[in-house]
Amino acid sequence: MTYPDLDSVEEISDMVHRFYRDVNADDLLGPVFNDIAHVDWTTHLPKLTAFWARALLGIDGYRGNPFARHADTHAAAPLTSTHFERWLTLFNHTLAAGWNGPNTERARALAHNVARVHATQLGVTPPQEPPDGRRNP
Secondary structure, eight states: OOOOOSOSHHHHHHHHHHHHHHHHHOTTHHHIIIIISOOOHHHHHHHHHHHHHHHHHOOOOOOOOHHHHHHHHHHHSOOOHHHHHHHHHHHHHHHHTTOOSHHHHHHHHHHHHHHHHHHHHHTOOOOOOOTTSOOOO
16 A cells, blocks of 8 residues: 655644544543643644644744643653653554655654653653664554
8 A cells, every 4th residue: 555645734634633533542641631731632733733734844834832831741740751652652653554755754753853852851761762763553
């Protein structure tokens, strides 16, 4: 099967929605996003789409400070390396299930970097990435 790349806002939006559907259903991450961070998904999903569209396609539109929300959440209920590992596992699983190409690989690398930087800023052991950047759920 041939998968598309993350080369349009529509593909990025589809990826973001699929990924966060899995995050919401996850026993570890779902409660963090919903019960601790109280994410309003109707406003958050478009912001996440704008973040990835800027990162992968150079499209303006994202405004925000993603670390601030993570710091607030961490203060309420400390995040661990397991949280960051699970987030990356689900992200990589989402990519593997629907996308392939240069932008997809850039998204995979950026997600790992974001997780690594946020974990480090929070004083959490950063997640490790396998050499090929892929993980199994």
